[in-house]
Amino acid sequence: MQTQLADWARDTDLGRDAEEILRRCVHCGFCLATCPTYQILGDELDSPRGRIYQIKQVLEGAAPSFVTQQHLDRCLTCRNCETTCPSGVQYGALVDIGRQVVGERVQRPLRERVMREALRRLLGSRWFGLLYRVGGWVRPALPAALRAKVAPPRPAGQLPTDPGRHARQVLMLANCVQPAMMPSIDAATMRVLDAMGVGTRIAAGSGCCGAINFHLDAQEAGRAQMRANVDAWLPLLESGEVEALVVNASGCGGMIKDYAHHLKHDPAYAQRAARLMPYVQDIAEFLAPMAAELRARMRRAPGRSAFHPPCTLQHWQGLRAVTERLLSDLGFDLQSFGESHLCCGSAGTYSITQPVLSTSLRDRKLRAIESTLPGTIVSANIGCICHLQGGTDTPVRHWIEIVDEAFHD
Structure with missing residues (x-):
């Protein structure tokens, strides 16, 4: 893709990084088939290709709007598109750049600014643990939307x-x-x-x-x-x-x-x-080389499970195969399900900032998983575990918890 960066972006670290990524994109559209938000909304501006084009326009001097920011906000940064892309476009790095330059030029509404500031300060503070424990004590009395966030x-x-x-x-x-x-x-x-x-x-x-x-x-x-x-x-x-x-x-x-x-x-x-x-x-x-010894120590097999591979495991780190192989070696009876490559909608704080899209993705994921009738859903990320548990009565656990319990049962 040819680019003509604006003067303010040209010859800067940010501009050089963005230009290198943009030049790789050939607008083939393969990413549309694997983008969760495009699957739901059907709007190309809510696809990787559409967001790349919007970021390119801003870097070339076009004035972004709140609508531009909304399209970038709706991206889960799942990087499924990177797994699919035949040209090796580093979309995750580009969308980080896009969010930064748009954020510097578009002021969010007051409600959004307050919510985002509160989230980042609360989740990283020592008060979070206390408030979460209080939420657990009164969980049955909480509104349904909030109750789903408290495991x-x-x-x-x-x-x-x-x-x-x-x-x-x-x-x-x-x-x-x-x-x-x-x-x-x-x-x-x-x-x-x-x-x-x-x-x-x-x-x-x-x-x-x-x-x-x-x-x-x-x-x-x-x-x-x-x-x-x-x-x-x-x-x-x-x-x-x-x-x-x-x-x-x-x-x-x-x-x-x-x-x-x-x-x-x-x-x-x-x-x-x-x-x-x-x-x-x-x-x-870390544990994969010890799989045989681990299995020998386990007193029982983990049983029928569905493994939800988080996007940060399969698309960011490329560790889905490593993890699934380890779980199989440890005796997990893993059940295959459709659309396992798609995001569950958790995506850090996305489930709070984009609740409608997040819930839709969660429910879609759970329909696919629960069609296999698993005894347990296992995953590898705290956010996915809590998010999925909010929509199902099937236990959702980190697989390491199941392994630990099998040592003692």
């Missing part, structure tokens, strides 16, 4: 004692929402790793991966969190004190594996972020 309480159980006794050590995340919403996921991860002779720890000074800020109009605040995490993690990893950063939320893992991209123009952090990348592993990646 039923799930106890964490006993944590491993003295994880430092193991010769092998790994880092885990100080996730901003997962410990409050489902502490059982981190606890199960720690117990499984402990049983395999691997100790876990959280690095002092680390925190949220930055995704919430980055995708709620605060990209620089998100990058500040990325830098803090690089500072906290890299010395421990490069010294050999720990061998890997193991992530059990694919949304966080996808964002962390993009640190090198997001910080590539930062002279102080570009190389440091790139050096971090080889150490970052999804929990499935």
Whole structure:
């Protein structure tokens, strides 16, 4: 695609990055068939091809409007289009650029500004855990829409004692929402790793991966969190004190594996972020070489399950096959279902900022999954798990919880 960038964009890091991506797009339209919002709305402006064209227009000097911003907001950033694209267009990076330049030129309505600011400040604060626990206590009395956002309480159980006794050590995340919403996921991860002779720890000074800020109009605040995490993690990893950063939320893992991209123009952090990348592993990646030993330790097979592969696992990280192979090796009786490549509609805070589209995608996904009559729906991301659970009575769990329980049952 030929481009003629406006003077304000030409010869800037942002402009050069955008132009390189735009030149790859040949407008073939393959992405339309795999875009969730286009499948629902049927409007090409709500497809990757249409959004690429709108971003190109803005970078070439056209004035964006609130309507332009709405079309970009409706994108789930699932990156299904990247999996489909024969030209290798890095759409996710381009839509980040588009949202930034449009956000600098279009002021959101007051209601949206307040909601987005409240979300990014609340979800990353210590108050979130307290408010979420209160919501759990009064869950039956909450309105249906809000009740669907609050998962039923799930106890964490006993944590491993003295994880430092193991010769092998790994880092885990100080996730901003997962410990409050489902502490059982981190606890199960720690117990499984402990049983395999691997100790876990959280690095002092680390925190949220930055995704919430980055995708709620605060990209620089998100990058500040990325830098803090690089500072906290890299010395421990490069010294050999720990061998890997193991992530059990694919949304966080996808964002962390993009640190090198997001910080590539930062002279102080570009190389440091790139050096971090080889150490970052999804929990499935880390456990895959131990599959035979894991299976031998399990007292029962997990049973009939449907695996929902989060977009951040299958399209961002390309780990769907790795995870499904591991689950099969561990005895999960996985049921295939249609449209497993499409997003469930969770997408971080998307289920709050775009509730109608999000619910429609969730219900579509659940119809496909529940047609296989699974005993359990398993996934690999806290957001997808909570979102899907809000629309079904079938238990929705992180697969690591099922593995942990099979150790003891």
